[in-house]
Amino acid sequence: xxxxxxxxxDLLEFSKQIPAIVWNLIITVTAILAGxxxxxxxxxxxxxxxxxxxxxxxxxxxxxxxxxxxxxxFIPLFLLNLFIPLMRMDKAYLGPLDKTIEILxxxxxxxxxxxxxxxxxxxxxxxxxxxxxxxxxxRKVRTQIxxxxxxxxxxxxxxxxxxxxxxxxxxxxxxxxxxxxxxxGGIIVGFAAQTSLGNLLAGFQIAFTQPIRIxxxxxxxxxxxxxxxxxxxxxxxxxxxxxxLILPINYFITKPFQNWTRTSSEILGxxxxxxDYTIPLDAIRAEFERLINISPLWDKKVQVVQVTDTKExxxxxxxxxxxxxxxxxxxxxxYIRENLVSFIQQNYPGSLPRIxxxxxxxxxxxxxxxxx
Numbered sequence: 001x002x003x004x005x006x007x008x009x010d011l012l013e014f015s016k017q018i019p020a021i022v023w024n025l026i027i028t029v030t031a032i033l034a035g036x037x038x039x040x041x042x043x044x045x046x047x048x049x050x051x052x053x054x055x056x057x058x059x060x061x062x063x064x065x066x067x068x069x070x071x072x073x074f075i076p077l078f079l080l081n082l083f084i085p086l087m088r089m090d091k092a093y094l095g096p097l098d099k100t101i102e103i104l105x106x107x108x109x110x111x112x113x114x115x116x117x118x119x120x121x122x123x124x125x126x127x128x129x130x131x132x133x134x135x136x137x138x139r140k141v142r143t144q145i146x147x148x149x150x151x152x153x154x155x156x157x158x159x160x161x162x163x164x165x166x167x168x169x170x171x172x173x174x175x176x177x178x179x180x181x182x183x184x185g186g187i188i189v190g191f192a193a194q195t196s197l198g199n200l201l202a203g204f205q206i207a208f209t210q211p212i213r214i215x216x217x218x219x220x221x222x223x224x225x226x227x228x229x230x231x232x233x234x235x236x237x238x239x240x241x242x243x244x245l246i247l248p249i250n251y252f253i254t255k256p257f258q259n260w261t262r263t264s265s266e267i268l269g270x271x272x273x274x275x276d277y278t279i280p281l282d283a284i285r286a287e288f289e290r291l292i293n294i295s296p297l298w299d300k301k302v303q304v305v306q307v308t309d310t311k312e313x314x315x316x317x318x319x320x321x322x323x324x325x326x327x328x329x330x331x332x333x334x335y336i337r338e339n340l341v342s343f344i345q346q347n348y349p350g351s352l353p354r355i356x357x358x359x360x361x362x363x364x365x366x367x368x369x370x371x372x
Contacts, residue, residue, distance in 0.1 A: 023087070024087045027083050027086050027087050028080060028083075030083070031076060031079040031080040031082075031083045032076040032079075032080065034076075034079050035075035035076030035077070035078065035079045035080070036072070036075075036076060038075050038079075039071050039072055039075050039076075042071070043064060043068060046060040046061075046063055046064050047060070047064060057122070057123075057126040059119075059123060062118075062119050062122040062123070063119055066115045066116075066118040066119050066122070067112065067115050067116065067119065069115075070108065070111040070112045070114075070115045071112065073104075073108040073111070074105070074108040074109060074111070074112055077101060077104050077105045077108055078105060080101055081098075081101050081102065081105055084097070084098055084101065099167070102167065103164050103167070106160060106163055106164060107160060107164075110156050110157070110159075110160040113156050114153050114156055117149050117152055117153065118149075121145055121149055124141060124142075124145050125142065125145075128141045128142060130142070130214075130215055139213040139214050139215050139216060139261070140210055140213055142213070142214045142215075143206075143207060143210060143212075143213040143214045143230060144207050144208065144210075146214060146229075146230055147203055147204075147206070147207035147230060147232070148207065150231060150232055151203075151232065154232070202249045202250035202252070202253045203230075203231075203232050203233070203249050205253060206230065206249060206252060206253070207230075211252055211253075211259065211262075212227055212230070212235070212252055212259060213227065213261075214227055214228075214229075214230065215227060215261075216259055216260075216261045216262070217259070217260040217261045217265075217325075217326045218237060218257055218258060218259055218260070219257065219258035219260070220237060220245065220247065220251075220257045220258075221245065221247075223237065223239050223245055224239070224240050224326075225237040225238050225239040225240060225245060226238045228244070230249070231249070232249070233248065233249055234246055234247060234248055234249055235247050235248075235249055235251070235252065260326050261325070261326070265324060265325040265326070266299065266301075266322065266323070266324060266325070267322070267323060267325065267326050267329045268302060268320060268321070268322050268329070269320075269321050269322070269323055269329035269330070269332055269333040270318055270319065270320055270321075270333070271318070271319040271321075271333050271336050271337045271340070272308075272316060272317070272318055272319075273316075273317040273319065273337075273340060273341075273344075274311075274314045274315070274316055274317075274353050275314060275315060275317060275344065275351050275352065275353060276313075276314060276315075276350070276351040276352060276353055276354055277314075277315055278348075278350065278351045279315070279317075279344070279348060279351035280348065280351075281305070281307065281317070283347070283348070284305055284317065284340065284343075284344075285305045287339075287340065287343045288303070288305050288319055288336065288340065289303065291335070291336055291339050291340070292321060292332075292336065295332060295335060295336075297323055297328045297329075297331055297332040297335065298321060298322070298323065298332060299322050299323055299324050301322040302320060302321060302322035303320070303321055303322075304318075304319070304320040304321075305317065305318075305319050305320075306318050306320070313353060313354070314353040319336060319337075319340065321333070321336065
């Protein structure tokens with residue numbers, strides 16, 4: 001019995017007067033146009049509410065940007081899938097068409113899920129803004145969200161592929177056949193994927209124990225930089241001179257490294273001065289206090305001047321100061337170092353490091369020798 005007989009009597013009579021190919025074309029075009037119309041209505045609805053929001057972030061705008069293209073494909077395919085029973089078509093052609101639309105619908109729905117994760121990520125990024133002096137909580141959340149998003153995307157892709165393959169009877173038989181060799185295959189795959197699995201487990205450990213986070217300041221392999229990206233397999237470190245250091249993610253589980261922002265972005269900075277024993281330390285302390293109090297880079301917590309070592313020809317003066325983060329600490333150290341060196345040069349040039357040589361018997365060596 002033809003599927004088109006499911007139509008209401010009046011519509012059934014009308015459809016019989018139209019050639020099958022024309023009728024099927026009408027059904028297809030109607031489904032696509034109806035889907036696009038629904039998409040336009042929904043988009044206009046979200047744009048209307050997005051205009052009412054005065055902040056830079058808009059939840060409705062995020063939906064339009066991230067879900068707009070995915071919905072454009074999904075709604076027409078969904079309606080076309082509903083309208084397939086109305087088509088006048090032989091079952092030999094209807095089956096493959098139905099299967100094709102079903103696969104496309106599955107892929108478009110997976111695209112909606114992936115883009116919906118982006119909408120949620122935008123909302124979390126807005127809630128946990130990194131533009132703060134102390135952004136420890138924000139960096140923790142962003143690190144977890146980035147890893148979870150990438151893991152969910154990979155999971156959605158794998159599940160989508162599995163659903164598509166399992167929809168074919170031939171693929172089910174292949175799967176059943178493969179299960180008989182799962183023992184040997186599992187061992188082979190286990191050895192082959194040992195590194196990948198190790199990286200994946202390391203990624204989970206980093207995401208939730210968080211030895212590193214997004215925007216953390218690290219010293220790795222002698223390089224200073226910030227964590228720019230954490231993927232399922234590697235970490236990107238943005239070096240201070242704009243280079244990128246790429247490291248496998250399990251590096252941060254198996255090897256030591258420095259994390260300057262592990263618990264707080266606050267950090268102490270040091271400047272070492274090597275001067276002569278004759279330097280007046282009180283003058284150095286007074287000048288340091290004057291310089292640091294007029295600098296906006298100082299967080300007004302730590303300021304210390306101490307003699308930390310004595311050498312044969314000079315003394316080591318350590319100037320200790322605190323700052324809100326490592327970048328400001330570096331600039332503050334340079335500022336203090338430059339100005340203290342200039343202060344010593346201008347006011348106590350004789351106290352710069354120098355080498356002494358006693359010439360007590362100079363006259364003896366300078367006397368002219370007499371001939372015998």
